[in-house]
Amino acid sequence: MTSSQPRLTRAAIVDAAIDIADADGFAAVTMRAIADRLGVGAMSLYRHVADKDALLTAMTEAVGARFPYPHEMPGAPVPTDHRDAAAVVGHRHWRECVRIATDIDWTLYQRHPWVVLAYSSPRHSMGAASLGCLDWMMAAFAQLDVTPVRAAEMTVTLWSFVQGVALTSVAGELLRSTADAALDGDLVAVLDARETTAAELAAFPRVATLRGLGHDNGITDLRRRLDDGVELLCDGFEARAGR
Numbered sequence: 001m002t003s004s005q006p007r008l009t010r011a012a013i014v015d016a017a018i019d020i021a022d023a024d025g026f027a028a029v030t031m032r033a034i035a036d037r038l039g040v041g042a043m044s045l046y047r048h049v050a051d052k053d054a055l056l057t058a059m060t061e062a063v064g065a066r067f068p069y070p071h072e073m074p075g076a077p078v079p080t081d082h083r084d085a086a087a088v089v090g091h092r093h094w095r096e097c098v099r100i101a102t103d104i105d106w107t108l109y110q111r112h113p114w115v116v117l118a119y120s121s122p123r124h125s126m127g128a129a130s131l132g133c134l135d136w137m138m139a140a141f142a143q144l145d146v147t148p149v150r151a152a153e154m155t156v157t158l159w160s161f162v163q164g165v166a167l168t169s170v171a172g173e174l175l176r177s178t179a180d181a182a183l184d185g186d187l188v189a190v191l192d193a194r195e196t197t198a199a200e201l202a203a204f205p206r207v208a209t210l211r212g213l214g215h216d217n218g219i220t221d222l223r224r225r226l227d228d229g230v231e232l233l234c235d236g237f238e239a240r241a242g243r
Helices: 010-024 031-038 042-047 052-066 082-088 094-111 114-118 128-144 148-175 187-193 198-203 222-240
Strands: none
Touching: 010 031, 010 052, 031 042, 052 094, 052 114, 052 128, 094 114, 094 128, 094 148, 094 222, 114 148, 128 148, 128 222, 148 222
């Protein structure tokens, strides 16, 4: 690295890795690719990042920090009851907090598809940014007068559902499929395009009713499917809490 080049930092390495992952998928993130992008020698990166596993952890933490939940009291202690929790979430209703979290996480996954897979591993996903989001959602669910453990379970269940629908929406991007992008995650379009025999139609009569259904429904509109499913989850959370 010449004196005219900027000083190599861990943040610069992580940002370059995120840019590569966004453009070409996480498989394209190599120390050589990062070094080439930054104009440095590959071995120089290891003074700042131990290995690719540590790099992935740093990447997910950096991306998570870009999409924070709206903490009203950063660094606040874990709430001990629903009154303390109300201050943490800015006196928002817990269902509003769920909708806010869903919007933020969905946007994150659409902008950084590789994070859908990275967040499948708690080791790579539970950095300070994610713990802050977990604490915020636990504070929201505390309005249901549930235990901290139950509030954490509700949060993880919500996250898992959002992540699952998001995976469907970005699967083509992750697989780098050569198929028509319009078919990604679209069950009806796939059924319409599939060469289905008369025998199959007879064997699966309920599935056959989906052919030609069009796109204005909760099967093909993934964001509508997400929102409907989150509402059902909230109804279940409320019922479980006995409210």
